[in-house]
Amino acid sequence: MNEIAAINATGLDIQSEDTMPHSTEAEQQLLGAILTNNDVYDRVASIIGPQHFYDPVHARIFEIAAARIAKNNLASPVTLKAFMEDDEGLKELGGAAYLARLAGAAISAFAVRDYAQMIYDLAVRRDLIRLGHDISAKASRMDVASEPREQIVEAEQQLYKLAEQGQSEGGFTSFLKAVTDAVNVANAAYQREGGLAGVSTGLIDMDTKLGGLHPSDLLILAGRPSMGKTSLATNIAFNVAKAYKRGKKPDGSEGAVDGGVVGFFSLEMSAEQLAGRILAEASEVSSHKIRQGDMDEVEFRRFVEAAKALEACPLFIDDTAAIPIAQLAARARRLKRTHGLDLLIVDYLQLVRGTSDNRVQEIGEISMGLKAIAKELNIPVIALSQLSRQVESREDKRPQLSDLRESGTIEQDADVVMFVFREEYYKEREKPGDHELDKMAEWQEAMSRLHGKAEVIIGKQRHGPIGTVELSFESQFTRFGNLVKPWQQGGGGEQNF
Numbered sequence: 001m002n003e004i005a006a007i008n009a010t011g012l013d014i015q016s017e018d019t020m021p022h023s024t025e026a027e028q029q030l031l032g033a034i035l036t037n038n039d040v041y042d043r044v045a046s047i048i049g050p051q052h053f054y055d056p057v058h059a060r061i062f063e064i065a066a067a068r069i070a071k072n073n074l075a076s077p078v079t080l081k082a083f084m085e086d087d088e089g090l091k092e093l094g095g096a097a098y099l100a101r102l103a104g105a106a107i108s109a110f111a112v113r114d115y116a117q118m119i120y121d122l123a124v125r126r127d128l129i130r131l132g133h134d135i136s137a138k139a140s141r142m143d144v145a146s147e148p149r150e151q152i153v154e155a156e157q158q159l160y161k162l163a164e165q166g167q168s169e170g171g172f173t174s175f176l177k178a179v180t181d182a183v184n185v186a187n188a189a190y191q192r193e194g195g196l197a198g199v200s201t202g203l204i205d206m207d208t209k210l211g212g213l214h215p216s217d218l219l220i221l222a223g224r225p226s227m228g229k230t231s232l233a234t235n236i237a238f239n240v241a242k243a244y245k246r247g248k249k250p251d252g253s254e255g256a257v258d259g260g261v262v263g264f265f266s267l268e269m270s271a272e273q274l275a276g277r278i279l280a281e282a283s284e285v286s287s288h289k290i291r292q293g294d295m296d297e298v299e300f301r302r303f304v305e306a307a308k309a310l311e312a313c314p315l316f317i318d319d320t321a322a323i324p325i326a327q328l329a330a331r332a333r334r335l336k337r338t339h340g341l342d343l344l345i346v347d348y349l350q351l352v353r354g355t356s357d358n359r360v361q362e363i364g365e366i367s368m369g370l371k372a373i374a375k376e377l378n379i380p381v382i383a384l385s386q387l388s389r390q391v392e393s394r395e396d397k398r399p400q401l402s403d404l405r406e407s408g409t410i411e412q413d414a415d416v417v418m419f420v421f422r423e424e425y426y427k428e429r430e431k432p433g434d435h436e437l438d439k440m441a442e443w444q445e446a447m448s449r450l451h452g453k454a455e456v457i458i459g460k461q462r463h464g465p466i467g468t469v470e471l472s473f474e475s476q477f478t479r480f481g482n483l484v485k486p487w488q489q490g491g492g493g494e495q496n497f
Contacts, residue, residue: 021125022054023118030115031061032106034069035076035099040109041069044116052123057089061099077103127162131155156330199260199343199380202239204482205469209458210416213240213343213380217462218371218413220349222385222404223420228454228473228480229384230269231277232420233345235480236382237262238278240343241315260342261314263335265328267351271317278315281479282306314339324353325369329376336377344377346370348384349410364409371413385410387419397426401459417460422473424451454480 033040045066053059064083065075073079077099084090090098135155139148198212213219213236223229243259266274280287283306285299295303316335323331328346335341346352349370354362367383374381387403399419404410411417432439454473458466472481 020054020129021122023122024055024058026115026118026122027053027055027058028102029106030112030119031058031065032102032104033109033112033115034062034065035080035103036106037109038065038069038075040112041066041075044112047113047116048120048123052120054119054122054126057087057093060084060087060089061102124162131158131162153326153330156334157326199240199256200243200258201236202243203236203469203471203480205471206456209465209467209469210461211464213382214415214463215378215380216375217380217415218367218374219380219382219416219418220385220404220410220414221382221418221420222387222399224387224391224399226425227420227422229420230347231473232456232480233347233382233384234264234274234277235281237264237315237343237345238281238313241313242310244314244342255340256342261335261340262316263332263341263344264315264317265323265331265344265346265352266317266319267321267323268347269319271319274317274319278310279303279306280477282310284477286477322351322353324355325366328352329369329373332373332377336379341377341379344373344379344381346381346383348386350386360409364413367410367413397421397423398455398457399459411460414460415462416458419457419459421455421457422453423455424453424473453483 030044034044048062050059050063050066053062061080061084064080068075068079077096080099081096084099085096090096094101135151138151198210198214198217200207200212201210221229221233240259241262244256244261245258246255247257248254264274269277276290277287279285280290283299283303285295285303289295289299290303316339318331320327332341332344349366350363352366354365354369356362356365370381370383373379385404387399391397391399391403398421401411401417403419404417432443452472452474454471456469456471458469460466470483472483473479474481
């Protein structure tokens, strides 16, 4: 092989191609085992491909052998000879005799997976070296169009792709694998006695309607200001993080067996304000009292105890304002890599930045980016969204899909679209004058009926029914809970978990 390296513009020695990490012997042993026994190929096909071989001739031998085995044809030194007679690289190694030597020198097939893993690991090392050289070369070039921050994000993306390569190769999935995965999901739900296939929100009726929060789903949670979008999102985040238990999953891998690690991008509120809301809910002390410091001793003790109990909660908050979608994706990847990630919440979608000057296109880019994150990291993503003002001009204030701002792309990319609606909020602002006794009595009756109640309207669900979920809402703790029906526990009331 030719030496391809010297000194680059930075003055750093770039490794020559000949000194790159590789093992010619491992490649020879693996190819020899395949050419001797074609069944061996199935044991290594999920680990390596032609691109992982260091020697280009070995890569071509593997590729042709794989193509023949895939067609149920024999791959042996004799059959491969016909396909490689004109291969200049093979001629340099001895032509067809080299193929025979590979097969003849192959030892027992029991070690093929070890060889395959070794070849894969060495290929990753070579990719890391090349990536390091690329980063170094780009950083040394003083280019106005390429900011250092952008280079960091780009480098992180490339590193993440490299890290995930062996775990989630692209391409088609066989129907058998797809069916097996579907059965495993159904089995997981069945094992929970008809419970959930996804992560529980901690809200029973919502879980029943959604079947939990499913990996790779993008859920849009929309509502007008003061409806409680952020409150509901923080409640779900807290419930998921609080329930987190790590263990062995049904597929044998380590991870969350209950609840999960939550990442929360708070673009509107600071991390401290968000933590205050969660503490108000957990300690049952009014968030207003917490802000004012107006707590008695019992409440303060409860507040401190709740803070201690929540210290270990795997809830991570990023309060960077106007974060670009590419950076948001890079930080989500980093969190998954370092701490794990089972649920991502973005509050809210319209505050994320895209690259387009056209607002509709920018929102489309952001919603597509969030869906891509959900699929790539295989987690549910909840994105909060504002609704247009046209809701306020209607008599029935219940939101509809058409009320979503720049709704076309959001509605299209989302797997679930939910609206938070509190009729109490609007009814409160319709209070009649004290002299209008009949109207006042009617208003008071309506207020007592609506007090402490909220609705989550599911306007779209790709894999399930649409409809309305009724929840309780305690405004002083900014807490949503499960609404106890009149026939449950011998009467009305509210119950929170």
